Amino acid sequence: MSSNDKLEELAHPTYWDERYVSPTEDSYEWFKNYDQIREFVEKRIPEKSSSIINLGCGNSLMSPTMHEEGYCNIANIDFSKIIIEKMSEKYPEQTWKVADVRETGYPDGHFDIAIDKGTLDAMLSGSLWNPPDHVKERTTAYIDEIIRILKPAGKLLYITYRQPHFIKPIVVREDVWDLNIEKLTEGGGMFEYFAYVLTMKSG
Numbered sequence: 528m529s530s531n532d533k534l535e536e537l538a539h540p541t542y543w544d545e546r547y548v549s550p551t552e553d554s555y556e557w558f559k560n561y562d563q564i565r566e567f568v569e570k571r572i573p574e575k576s577s578s579i580i581n582l583g584c585g586n587s588l589m590s591p592t593m594h595e596e597g598y599c600n601i602a603n604i605d606f607s608k609i610i611i612e613k614m615s616e617k618y619p620e621q622t623w624k625v626a627d628v629r630e631t632g633y634p635d636g637h638f639d640i641a642i643d644k645g646t647l648d649a650m651l652s653g654s655l656w657n658p659p660d661h662v663k664e665r666t667t668a669y670i671d672e673i674i675r676i677l678k679p680a681g682k683l684l685y686i687t688y689r690q691p692h693f694i695k696p697i698v699v700r701e702d703v704w705d706l707n708i709e710k711l712t713e714g715g716g717m718f719e720y721f722a723y724v725l726t727m728k729s730g
Contacts, residue, residue, distance in 0.1 A: 553586070557645030558686055558720055559711065561592040564644075567711060567722055568593070571684055576600060577639040580676065582628045583646030586610055591618050602638075604631060629668040636678045643685040647697070655693040666697050674703055679729040686711070688720050704728060 561568075572579070575597040581590050584603035593601060604626040605611050615623035626632050628646060650666050653659040658666075673683050683704075687694065691708055699706055704725045711720040 556587055556589070557585070557648070558688060559644070561589045564589075564686060564711065564722075567709065568642075568684070571682065571724060572598070572640055574639075578602075578637065578678075579640040579642060580604065580631070580633070580638045582641055582643045582673070583649065584610075584614065584623075586614060587644065589642075589644065590621060594618070594621055602633070604628065629665065629672050631672060631676055633676045635675055636681075637676050639678055639681050641673050641677060641681070641683045643683065645687065647685060647694075648687055648689065651689075655689075658697075670698055670700070674700065674727070677727050679727055681727045683723070683725040685723040685725070686720060687723070688718070691721065694721075694723060698723060698725060702728075 577598070577600065579593075579598060579601045581587075581601055581603045584590060584605045585607075590601050590603050602622045602624060603611075603614065604624045606625065606627045608625045611623045611625045615621075624632070647666065647669065650669060651658070651662060653662055677683065683698075685694075685698070695706070704727045707724040707726070709722040709724065711722050712718070
């Protein structure tokens with residue numbers, strides 16, 4: 528199997544169901560754990576009563592930790608039924624839902640904040656200079672859905688290692704939201720992550 532085939536597997540629930548049946552770890556963090564992004568989150572979500580959707584939650588401890596720290600209005604979704612069952616049993620005080628991030632089932636304008644830590648990345652395969660049509664279709668559907676469920680002035684917070692010249696063509700909608708990019712550096716500044724903050728235009 529080629530490396531591109533392996534990347535393509537990440538976009539399908541069967542891969543994740545198999546991974547979560549017998550996990551080698553209780554939790555796994557894509558890119559950064561919550562301790563490493565706490566300052567960024569608290570700056571971008573100052574109101575702890577904000578309605579938040581965690582897109583592609585997996586078994587990350589981000590939402591449980593945020594809940595412990597006062598963010599008590601978080602909806603967690605993932606298309607792996609297995610991990611949603613496990614997380615809802617482990618953290619029953621939170622909301623867990625089996626859903627595809629491209630079709631969440633929530634009403635229009637429902638959330639103040641959407642958080643993506645690695646979910647968009649799982650949809651990407653092939654050349655990012657000229658993505659295959661099926662990659663363009665699913666990423667477009669994903670961004671369309673986020674825009675639909677966010678309130679006016681709502682925000683998407685997307686954390687990734689991918690460079691802006693690859694991500695901007697996917698996420699930019701100049702008539703819909705404004706983009707701000709922050710760098711999140713590792714200790715010592717050896718490796719950069721990026722936080723894409725997309726804020727819905729209220730007018």
